[in-house]
Amino acid sequence: MKKVFLASLFATATTSALLSAGVMTVAAPTAFAQAAQGSSDQITIKDPAEFNAYQNAITQTSPAAKASACESFLQQYPQSIVKKTVLEQLVQADAQIPNNTDKTIDAAQRLLQLEPNNLESIYLIALLKKQQAAANPGQAAQLLDDAAAMASKGLAATKPADVQQDGWDKQTAATFPVFYSILSNDQLYSKKDLKAAVDAFRTELEWMAKNNPDLTKVPPGLNDTLLLGQTYTQLTPPDMINGVWFLTRAENFAPANFKPQIDKQARYWYKRYHGKEDSFEAVLAASANSVFPPDGFTIAPAPTPKDIADGVVASTPDLTTLALQDKEYILANASKDNADKLWATLKDQVAQIPGTIMSVSDDGTQVKIAVTDDAKADKKPDFTINLKKPLTAAEKTKLAVGTDETNLIGTFDSYTQNPEEIIMRDGELQGEKKTPAHKPSAAHHRSSSN
Known part of the structure; x- marks a missing residue:
């Protein structure tokens, strides 16, 4: 099963420390989002040299220069009262430097040692591990498992004391969709557990539907809606009703250049289950208005060979008039009673x-x-x-x-x-060739799923 499209959410908010002119104090930090700021507590640095080194580190405008200055500060003052602040600045700087994944993860892990519920660090590690999995097929399973473990940690995290509630709510709103997506993809691609993947994708979409249904219309929710539809069709036995619903749901909101690919998949499974394409457009329209199928939603299955054979028996007053191929079809597929009725x-x-x-x-x-x-x-x-x-x-x-x-x-x-x-x-x-009495077959045909 291949992804049709995938876009990653990766936005690192920058913050600026508030320095009081001439006073060696800094505002308490909140590194992940401006909205998380709001604490009026102040931290006092008593050593002027340490204060100058701190100020030099956090005021650098180049991400590379800031990362270097922060590392120097942490080496020189490993027990500084502003160690967490500088680590937060380091994480953000490292994250903005191209091809700097390993250092970003390392900085984020160091920050987690001080603040285990730091959502920014958890988010960065989880997302970067997922990206590494995509770039390293040979290690993909382990890297996805690592990303999933960090995503689970993020979903279970509690608000740090120095983060305001409204800021925390914004952080969770931004990160939880990605955490749920990572857990879903880990079940699908690493653990290869289709049933568990279905459950994980549904949990992800349920969270989005409850908190912000529009998230299901953009990545990662949109991509995972598509993957959920595809996964339903691969179950044993396949669940084509749910499969078609989530495929059409994804089709409704997919970029224009991907719609034909998804439409082809959705129609294939719809026709394979239903037997023909009638009413497909109604399902497509309905799925645009609801993340999940409404109660009572169903798709009528195509008639089975038994349905067809029994129907021919019921609708044919004189069974002797049937073509030979129709008779054989009935004998092979009808109920035993109807087959015996014809056999008589x-x-x-x-x-x-x-x-x-x-x-x-x-x-x-x-x-x-x-x-x-x-x-x-x-x-x-x-x-x-x-x-x-x-x-x-x-x-x-x-x-x-x-x-x-x-x-x-x-x-x-x-x-x-x-x-x-x-x-x-x-x-x-027979010695003489006789023209057999043979009528065109009305019932016997090979079932088509295309």
Whole structure:
């Protein structure tokens, strides 16, 4: 199963420390979002040299310069009262430097040692591990597992004391969709547990539907809606009703260049389950208005071979008028009662059986032929004719494997539904060629899923 599209949310908010002119104090930090600021507490740095080094580190405008200055400060003052503040600045600076994934993860892990519930660090590690998994197929499973472990930590995190509630709410709103997505993708791609993946995707979408339904219309919610639909179709047995719903839901909000790909998938599974495309547009329209299928939503399944066979019996007053292929289809697929009802009209009757020769026994007493179009296509016999007397050498030559023969006759003797086979007795090869009474088949056909 391949992703059709995926966009990552990666936004690192920058903050500025508030320095009082001439006073060696700084505002209490909140590194992840401006909205998380609001504490009026102040931290006093007593050592002027330490204060100058701190001020130098946090006022650098270049991410690379800030990262370097922060690292120098932490090495020089490992027990500083502003260690957490500088680590927060380091995490943000490292995250803005291209191709700096390992250092960003390292800085974030160091910050977590001081503040285990720092959501920015948890978020960065989880997201960067997921990105590393995509870039390193050989290590993808372990990296995804690592990302998922960090995502679980993020979902369980509690608000740090120096983060305001409204800021925390904004942080969770920004990060939880990504955490849920990582957990879902880990079940699908690393653990390869389709049922668990379905449950994880649904949990993700339930959270979005409750907190902000619009998140399901953009990545990662939109992409995971598509993956959920695809995963439903791969279950054993497949759940095509839910599969079609979430595929059409994704189609509604996908970028224009991806809509045809998703539409093709959705229509394929709809037709495979329903038998035809009628009412597909109604499902497409309904899924645009709801993240999940409404109560009572269903898609009528296509009629089964049994439905078709029983329907023909019910609608045919005289079963003897049916074409031979229709009779065989009913014997193979109808309920036992309906099959026996038809067999009562065939038993001990003599008939001409046109078909393709599949085999002739060495002693010339039995011929197997393929009569229906399906049997011919599969090159499997569906009729066995036991002959009155062995075939002559000339007759054996005439009944070469693969040739079509219309002059075989026999008496209906028995049948089996599984495997599908009709047994004839007292068979013979007529000397004269007679045109068999054979009407176009109304019921027997190969089921199509395309």
